[in-house]
Amino acid sequence: MSIQDNFRLAMRSYIYSVSVLSNKDNFGNCNAITVSSVTSISMEPPSLLVCINKDSKIHDRLQIDSDFCINLLTKDQETISNVCSSEAMHDQRFNDPRWNIESVPYLTNAQANIFCKVDKLISYHTHSIVIAHVTKSTSKDKINTLTYVDGSYA
Amino acid sequence: MSIQDNFRLAMRSYIYSVSVLSNKDNFGNCNAITVSSVTSISMEPPSLLVCINKDSKIHDRLQIDSDFCINLLTKDQETISNVCSSEAMHDQRFNDPRWNIESVPYLTNAQANIFCKVDKLISYHTHSIVIAHVTKSTSKDKINTLTYVDGSYA
Numbered sequence: 001m002s003i004q005d006n007f008r009l010a011m012r013s014y015i016y017s018v019s020v021l022s023n024k025d026n027f028g029n030c031n032a033i034t035v036s037s038v039t040s041i042s043m044e045p046p047s048l049l050v051c052i053n054k055d056s057k058i059h060d061r062l063q064i065d066s067d068f069c070i071n072l073l074t075k076d077q078e079t080i081s082n083v084c085s086s087e088a089m090h091d092q093r094f095n096d097p098r099w100n101i102e103s104v105p106y107l108t109n110a111q112a113n114i115f116c117k118v119d120k121l122i123s124y125h126t127h128s129i130v131i132a133h134v135t136k137s138t139s140k141d142k143i144n145t146l147t148y149v150d151g152s153y154a
Numbered sequence: 155m156s157i158q159d160n161f162r163l164a165m166r167s168y169i170y171s172v173s174v175l176s177n178k179d180n181f182g183n184c185n186a187i188t189v190s191s192v193t194s195i196s197m198e199p200p201s202l203l204v205c206i207n208k209d210s211k212i213h214d215r216l217q218i219d220s221d222f223c224i225n226l227l228t229k230d231q232e233t234i235s236n237v238c239s240s241e242a243m244h245d246q247r248f249n250d251p252r253w254n255i256e257s258v259p260y261l262t263n264a265q266a267n268i269f270c271k272v273d274k275l276i277s278y279h280t281h282s283i284v285i286a287h288v289t290k291s292t293s294k295d296k297i298n299t300l301t302y303v304d305g306s307y308a
Contacts, residue, residue, distance in 0.1 A: 003288060007200040010266035010291040014192070014226060015171045015299050037193040038168070041205050042280045046161040049283065051195050051203075072168060112164035122276060124285060126196045129203065131278060134157060137164040143304055145169050150297055 015154060018077075018146040020084045021050060022105040023068035025061040030105045032093045033058045034085035036148060038070055046134035048116065051127045057090065062130055066118050071110040072139075073146040078153055080107065081146065111146075112139035169308060172231075172300040174238045175204060176259040177222035179215040184259045186247045187212045188239035190302060192224055200288035202270065205281045211244065216284055220272050225264040226293075227300040232307055234261065235300060265300075266293035 001009070016036035024030050037051040050070070052059050062068065073081055080096050083089045094101060098109045106113045116132035147154040155163075170190035178184050191205040202224070206213050216222065227235055234250055237243045248255060252263045260267045270286035301308040 003290065004197050004200050006291040006293075007194070007268065007288045008197065010226070010268050010293040011194050013265050013293055013297045013299050014194075015169060015301050017169045037195075039191040039193050039203075039205060040161070040165050040168075041191075041278055041283070043158050043162065044280055046158050047278070049193075049203075049205075051193060072164070111167050114161065114164050120278075122283075124195055124201070124274075126198055129195070129283070129285075131283075134161045136157065137160040139160075139164040139167055143167045145167050145303070147169050147301075149299070 012150045015147050015149045018073045018081050018148050020071045020073060020080060020107065021058065021068055022071060022107075023058065023061060023066060024101070024103070024105055030094050030101050031058040031061050032084045032105065034081050041131065047119065047132060048114065048134060049129055049131045051129055053127055059128060062118055062121070062128070064118050064121065067104045068116055068118070068132070069104050069106040070114040070116065071107040072112040072114070074109070074111045074144045075146050076144070077107070077110070077146055111144060112137065166304045169301050169303045172227045172235050172302050174225045174227060174234060174261065175212065175222055176225060176261075177212070177215060177220060178255070178257070178259055184248050184255050185212040185215050186238045186259065188235050195285065201273065201286060202268065202288060203283055203285045205283055207281055209280075213282060216272055216275070216282070218272050218275065221258045222270055222272070222286070223258050223260040224268040224270065225261040226266040226268070228263070228265045228298045229300050230298070231261070231264070231300055265298060266291065
């Protein structure tokens, strides 16, 4: 097997929390994409990073100082995870009535909503590493986080 | 509550896979640290990142082109996770007989071993973001990955 195949196989045993990254661009269009690569960096300043494929529609809508929300999903939100990771269902991303899209779009029924402002964009081959300041966070008391492992939800 | 406190609270509901990053420095000294921030970036080239606190002993031992291993832990490896996250137990990190320390140290009983070479180091306030090429990966068939949520192992 190639290095890639063995790496892919090793990462299949990695257990990921599933989030949807959402934003509204300068034209007022809402965007959303399912992500598994959210990582907190520091508490001083409160900050996190997320890796975004350059081929994704949302990629060019993430600019320095633009706002977005990381919606950490619950086990009840597999559907929105599937919709936001499918190019074919792109037009259905904001059909769920639990979206609040007044300002930065966020899912009102998420496990947590972490509002961020892009601080740095680091290009790395096929992906950009988006580093952002956290500006506000809310979370539910009961932990019921959606995870993904070995090609399916856990 | 402060932004930090709310962010910390939101991240308590994030479910992390637990790994130990290990390396051998230019003086032949073995180092290891428990990390929860491993994220794959790209398959072209196969690459991942990990965030390392600048205060940690291992930080300055990670230089461009240096080798390390990400040992994704199993549920049976809470002890090594605790040892490698404790400054007080620093001298005990390589007591576990399952370490192979001939070259780049790795845990022979880990869920997966992902061998990497540092490609870029990005300083971000209290932490460095270590971006590395994956050079080799091995993994166990049965998935039994150690996770951490809300301040304890899941």
